[in-house]
Amino acid sequence: MVEIIKGNIIFTETPDNFEVIENGYIVYEDGIILSVTKLLPEKYSDCKIHDYGNRLIIPGFYDLHVHSGQYSQCGVGMDLPLLQWLKKYTYESEKRCENPSYARRLYEKFSQDLLRYGTLGAVVFSTTSYEGTEILFEEFLRTGIRGYIGMVEMERNAPEFIIKDLDYTMEMIESLINEYNDNRLVKSIITPRFAPTSTKEGLRRLGELAKKYSVPVQSHLDESQEEVEWVRSLYKKDYASVYDEFGLYGDTPTLMAHGVYMTDEEIDLTKDNGVILVHCPDSNINLSSGIMHSKELIEKGVRLGLGTDMAGGHKLFMGEVIVRAIQLSKLLTLQEGMSNKPLTFSEAFYMSTVVGGGFFGKIGKLKSGYELDCLIIDDDQLYREIYSIEDRLSKFIYTGDDRWILDRYVSGKILNV
Ligand SMILES: [Zn+2]
Structure with a gap:
């Protein structure tokens, strides 16, 4: 079954810089990412969407x-x-x-x-x-x-x-x-x-x-x-x-x-x-x-x-x-x-x-053909709106911890902690 998650997507395509898709959609089926887009393709409009709003979607x-x-x-x-x-x-x-x-x-x-x-x-x-x-x-x-x-x-x-x-x-x-x-x-x-x-x-x-x-x-x-x-x-x-x-x-x-x-x-x-x-x-x-x-x-x-x-x-x-x-x-x-x-x-x-x-497979980037392993980061911080998505990721990595992680997906499945 095709499903979708929506939020601010960020990952590294190369070691040199981040790819960012603000308010983007990750479309996936059986744990594999089908597409990552800024606008949701019409053919997926009836699919179930997990809408994470202004939160970050990052690789695990x-x-x-x-x-x-x-x-x-x-x-x-x-x-x-x-x-x-x-x-x-x-x-x-x-x-x-x-x-x-x-x-x-x-x-x-x-x-x-x-x-x-x-x-x-x-x-x-x-x-x-x-x-x-x-x-x-x-x-x-x-x-x-x-x-x-x-x-x-x-x-x-x-x-x-x-x-x-x-x-x-x-x-x-x-x-x-x-x-x-x-x-x-x-x-x-x-x-x-x-x-x-x-x-x-x-x-x-x-x-x-x-x-x-x-x-x-x-x-x-x-x-x-x-x-x-x-x-x-x-x-x-x-x-x-x-x-x-x-x-x-x-x-x-x-x-x-x-x-x-x-x-x-x-x-x-x-x-x-x-x-x-x-x-x-x-x-x-x-x-x-x-x-x-x-x-x-x-x-x-x-x-x-x-x-x-x-x-x-x-x-x-x-x-x-x-x-x-x-x-x-x-x-x-x-x-x-x-x-x-x-x-x-x-x-x-x-x-x-x-x-x-x-090391585990085609994993680590949020793009088509990769397995959907990702974290949803709820960085509800003071003056968040001032900062770019990359800056918000930096803030999570430097000052965050497990309490900032809202959901964890392995191969398209949310795991319970
Ligand atoms: Zn050791």
């Missing part, structure tokens, strides 16, 4: 890097650097997800909160627990948001209570792939935690599995200096080349979180292999990891998305991540000069909506 947010098992520890242990933080808090948090009733409660809240904050799709590290990961799939399906969910592979260099036997892990990951990969919204993703907690044998088998089922891959890359040196001492090569050697660097669609300390060779490999780097600015600040050269990487042709990396990041709202990415790039400009220009608002918004949505 997509969080390309987040850890479900760490949701309970948001905002905890933020005085510690990455490797100490993992040891003191994070592995313990993830271990608790072995308990099904603990995992159920946590993941129900996690999935609902993602939706509440307007994140319509997330690429998630679960934990090494198969049962916990199953529960996470179920909660995403119940909530109705899009997901790529990875049961985490870890075999060494972490406490005994969290690591798992490789044969067992491979068998469980394969069974999750078989169970969910025909699902339209929530699928599996191959997830070595990071090179130091895998063996070469583990990485090789994960690469083979990704290839066998054409499943995407996610992991961490070049996050902190200490970690980068550790990888080099273990594998005697640069971090990206470790993944590349085992078919885990772009042979299937690949996300790598962070990329703060990239060598020129790694940048070339990332660009040539089409790997998407996921910039997680809140996390990089909280764990004192470093400042990603975001603009420089984009100018060199690398695709960048955005992630919360919660609980390295402390909040799920992607508007905050967009702001922090811009702020951090400005600090880098102050520190290193105009060879590192700041990210613009439209570039950072594009990263979260078009690059992020693009």
Whole structure:
């Protein structure tokens, strides 16, 4: 059935600027946008219209890097650097997800909160627990948001209570792939935690599995200096080349979180292999990891998305991540000069909506042929009439939160929070 939503439509066609259709119409059928117009074509005049008046219609947010098992520890242990933080808090948090009733409660809240904050799709590290990961799939399906969910592979260099036997892990990951990969919204993703907690044998088998089922891959890359040196001492090569050697660097669609300390060779490999780097600015600040050269990487042709990396990041709202990415790039400009220009608002918004949505399908733009994933923003603010639609979007991203989001559409369907 053809339906229509009406309001002030805004999205990024390219990273450089916004497309705006004031008081426009989005016509859609079975979740797919048929047309976006200023005037409603006559043939649709009898169709049902959801009239949002003067409100904004914007694409949804997509969080390309987040850890479900760490949701309970948001905002905890933020005085510690990455490797100490993992040891003191994070592995313990993830271990608790072995308990099904603990995992159920946590993941129900996690999935609902993602939706509440307007994140319509997330690429998630679960934990090494198969049962916990199953529960996470179920909660995403119940909530109705899009997901790529990875049961985490870890075999060494972490406490005994969290690591798992490789044969067992491979068998469980394969069974999750078989169970969910025909699902339209929530699928599996191959997830070595990071090179130091895998063996070469583990990485090789994960690469083979990704290839066998054409499943995407996610992991961490070049996050902190200490970690980068550790990888080099273990594998005697640069971090990206470790993944590349085992078919885990772009042979299937690949996300790598962070990329703060990239060598020129790694940048070339990332660009040539089409790997998407996921910039997680809140996390990089909280764990004192470093400042990603975001603009420089984009100018060199690398695709960048955005992630919360919660609980390295402390909040799920992607508007905050967009702001922090811009702020951090400005600090880098102050520190290193105009060879590192700041990210613009439209570039950072594009990263979260078009690059992020693009990982899930034809999603992230409000134009014909795209899936209708969008948010309705009720920005009922003082003197709103003074400002353009783009300025009103900026105000929402910088000062708004979940309370400004009136409705959330995934594939043309309004989801309840
Ligand atoms: Zn992470």
